[in-house]
Amino acid sequence: MTETELEDLVDAMTLEEQVSILSGEDFWSVPAVPRLGVGKLRVTDGPNGARGGGSLIGGVKSASFPVGIALGATWSVALVGEIGAALADEVKSKGAHMLLAPTVNIHRSVTNGRNFECYSEDPILTAELASAYVTGLQGQWIAATIKHFAGNESEIERTTISSEIDERSLREIYLVAFERAVKVAGTWGVMSSYNKLNGTYTSEHNWLLTTVLRNEWGYDGIVMSDWFGSHSTAETVNAGLDLEMPGRTRDRGDKLVAAVREGTVKAPTVRERALNMLRLMDRTGALTDTRPFAERADDRPEHRSLIRRAGAEAAVLLKNNNVLPLTGAGKIAVIGPNARIAQIMGGGSAQLNAHYRVSPWEGLVAALGEAQLTHAPGCTNHRFEPLLKGQFKVEYFANETLSGEPAHVGEQEDAQAFWIGEVAEGKVDPLQFSARLTGSYTAKESGEHRVGVHSAGFAKVYVDGRLVADAWTNWTKGRTFFEEGCDEVVGVVVLEAGRSYEITIEFATKDFATLGLAAFAVGIGFPLGDKAIAEAARVAAEAEIAIVFIGRNGEWDTEGSDLSGIVLPGRQNELVAAVAGANPRTIVVLQTGGPVEMPWLDDVAAVLQAWYPGQEAGNAIADVLTGAAEPGGRLPQTFPVKWTDNPTNSQDVEVYPGLDGKVRYEEGVFVGYRHYDKHGIAPLFPFGYGLSYTSFALSDLAVDDGQFEADGSVTVSVTLANTGERPGVCVVQLYVTDDIASLDRPHKELKAFAKASLKPGESRRLDLRLDARAFAFYSTSARHWLVEAGDFTLRVGTSSADLPLSAKVSRSTTLMLPV
Incomplete structure (x- = not known):
């Protein structure tokens, strides 16, 4: 119209x-x-898929794409645009018109539970990728909804806390991606x-x-x-x-x-x-859409291929002492808690019911064959006890006391629920009901087991009629279910292998703080101890190469809960140390939504950061490990040596995690690599860093600044050459420094980048274009962007810490730019 x-x-x-x-x-x-004749507009959650109208648990199956930080690691505008277009197909399969994505909040801290969902610590990288995502999506007439506007860089008290951010920091860091999405990509939703x-x-x-x-x-x-x-x-x-x-x-x-x-x-x-x-x-098209609502689980081959390719392009090779790619390797020990479990996504509203999940073990079996692989778990890394699976009868009561006859009786396949909206086919009030679940559990091991429950509501777990875990009597608000749930309550029970036990779960709703939901999850786990680590070391010692798959999962990297630190959970550091001690050719594959401390870094031969790459996780990881694909990623977030090095480390808790309802962004514009530069802190791995299976050289830097005085624009050209023996990809990065500014500016800021794929011996001339905003800061007194007179240094390289080429440009007048 x-x-x-x-x-x-x-x-x-x-x-x-x-x-x-x-x-x-x-x-x-x-x-x-x-x-x-006005039709119904339908929306669906994203951003790494299209879940549709179901609950966060179960529902119609959907394609699971790499998470936001993985897309950030690709540094590929073209790839992210392609994914945006593919997600439009996924939204259409769910009968919707609008995707609640992308998430573009900045990685202010290293412990934000939702960092996995966001692209980067840098506003320009975030803005470029977000614009591509929006353009790809809306090119297929599906609306984007760029979020969360603005200042949502933590999950602690997120529904009530006040983010105290000065206007300059807002304009230069936190609003940039939103501004670009509006002005360049033309987003239809915020x-x-x-x-x-x-x-x-x-x-x-x-x-x-x-x-x-x-x-x-x-x-x-x-x-x-x-x-x-x-x-x-x-x-x-x-x-x-x-x-x-x-x-x-x-x-x-x-x-x-x-x-x-x-x-x-x-x-x-x-x-x-x-x-x-x-x-x-x-x-x-919603205005005239009168089709009956329907959701489909379209498992598209072309999306499978795209997800696999994107997962490999997101993988960042952090260290390699000539052990990767795997060529002619003999026996390989496949070790760790993430080896046989496919960690494909983070937690919260971004989670969905994937078509399938390929684990690293399955990916390696498909690539190399099972005969040369051995396995040992070594340890666990779960936050909650492993979900209790099996058939459960569910009785729903139209009261909160489990009394009278059930209003509805149903079944479900595991001991978890996320009730929001209609419950029990509409026969109970979704905010005032109770439920009793009954099922069974057959122990695989003899000994002490841990029974855990966390719930948004009151919950109790009985084993053969004995109360084992009580999240009812003294329920206390914690960090689960979007801050509506309690922390996990764990009880202990001794079980015998092979014996079946009756499990009863009682649940009742309670008043909610912000989000009207009811939920619980129950798990039973058998702890792994010293013997498991010793067995992993033995298996590693008998192999030519050991690959340890460690990290976190969607229980840790999740909406609604920040991390308490960046030390790997459980005994994973001990596991890596034991395996590396048994086999010097140890490769570590990390799957996390952000940085971790690596006390074992000097003792291992290689480290690959694989993030949460979607449903093709194992295949994408295997492609990189075997050399079928290049590790195409570069870090979108600085990895500090330790948590206390990160920008939100402060003696003042109002800076982080917040105090009395406020979190103060005291660091201002000095977030990410800007912080490490300002304070002279050497990171473990710098922003933009990543290794290749080949080598590259940069040369012949040239600058066209003929229009710099007139309109502030500059073009930087550089030659990139593949000097190695394999095809590979390189991300060339351009940083700008204002040599003498009237206010405190970062030492350097990313302003342009280009990703190129080159064959052995091939070279290519790359042009990096800068507009006036690349040189400007926001003046709160002038209420405009200002490019001051003076010298600016342009630095070109392959990470924020590796910038071998430089040049200067100068201007004699101040240029004022509108907002």
Whole structure:
């Protein structure tokens, strides 16, 4: 429709009809307006897939793509654009019109539980990749929803905490990706964050949503709340929040109609919000979409191939003492807690029910054959006891006391549930019910077992009628289920191998803080001890090469919970030390959502960071290990030697994790590698770092600064040559330094990059273009971007710590740029 036709349509709507499309009808849709033929808009969670309208557990199967930090590690604008286009297909399979992605918050700390979902610590790398993702997605008429706007760099008290960020840091670091997505990619959706920004909830932040987003950047899409992230009626509507999610409405509907009648919200403001919604519906086809809702589990071969390729391109080779790629290797010991378990994604709203999961063991078996592989787990790395699986009968009660006859009886296949929205086919109130699950567990080992339960609600676990784990009597809020759940409560019970035990789980809902959900998970584990580590060392000693698969999983790297540090959980460091002591040709494969400390680094032959690369994890990792694919990744986040080196390390807890409802971004613009440069801290591995299976050389730096004085633009050219014997990829990075600035600026800042694939002996001339913003800082006094007169140094290389080529450009006047 034309804009005029959309305006005619919104004017044909009654006030009540306009208001109706400003809040969700249910968890995943906006209501239709049948009288005027306006269809229903449907959304689905992302960003590493399209889950559809189901729960976080189970549901229709979906393709699982590499997580955000893995895409950040690719440094490939083209690849991320390709993934965006593929995700549009996935969204269409789920009957939706809008993907709640990408996530572009900055890696401020190394312990943010959601770092895995975000691209990078650097705003330019994040902005380039986010724009490609949005363009790829919307090129197929599926709306992007860039999130979380803004200042959501921690999961601690995230729904209430105030991120205290000065305007310069906001403009130069935290808003850059959003700005680029609006001005360059033309995103159709923005999601406000849960937190407050400088004391005001972002969902009702007029400066953020109207002054900056709409007036300065010219945004014409919609702003939606995060789920349950809006807290008012007039304040959110007047500030610029178009859509309250999810439904049913809490603060709109009749309340908003009344606010218009009372004059606290003007009718033209509601019309503007509704017009924004209609424009979005028109862009995505939802406006005229009358098809019956259906979700499909489309397992596309081309997406399988893309995910596998992207996983390899994300893998970062951190160390290699001539053991990789594996060529002509004899017996290989495959060791570690992540060897036979496919760790493909992080936790929280990004998780989905993948079509399949390929473990590293399975990937190596497919590549090398099982005959030359041996295995030992060595230790565990779970945060919660391993999920209890099996058939469970579920009795639902329309009360919170498990009393009377069940309102509904069902079945489920494991001891976990995530109830949100409709429960028990609508026969109980989803916020006020109880449930009893009964099933059985057959022990595989004799001895002491650990029974764990964590729940958003009250829960008890009985084994043969004996209460073993009680998360009911003294329930205390913890860091699970988006901060609505308790920490895991663990009980101990002695079991006999081969014997079957009756398991009973009782659950009841409780009042929620922010998110209206009910959930629990129950696990039973048999601890591994010294013998398991000794056995792993023995297996390693008998092999020519040992590969240790360690790291974390989606229980640790998850929405709703920050990490307590970056030491590997459990006894994994002990395991690596024991294996490396038994076999000097030890390769470590890490799967984490961010940095870890590596006390064993000097003792191992190679380290590969594989992140969470999606459903093809094992195949992608095997491709890199065997040399079928190049390790194409470079670090999107600095790896510090220890946690205390990172930018949020401070004696003041208000800086991190926060105090009295505030978290103060005291480091300002000195986040990521800027922090390490400023304080002279040598990282374990620098930003942008990664090795190849070949070698490269940079030469012949040339600078065209003919327009620098006039408009601030500069073009930098450099020759990249593959000087090795294999094809490979290299990421060439360009950093800018303001030699003498009127305020404290970072020592250097990434402003352009290019990724190139070259054959042996091939060379290529690369052009890196800089606009005036690449040289500017934001002046809070002038309220403009400023390029000051003076000298700027341009540095080119392959990481923030390896920049062998440099040149200078100069200008004699100050250039003022609009916001």
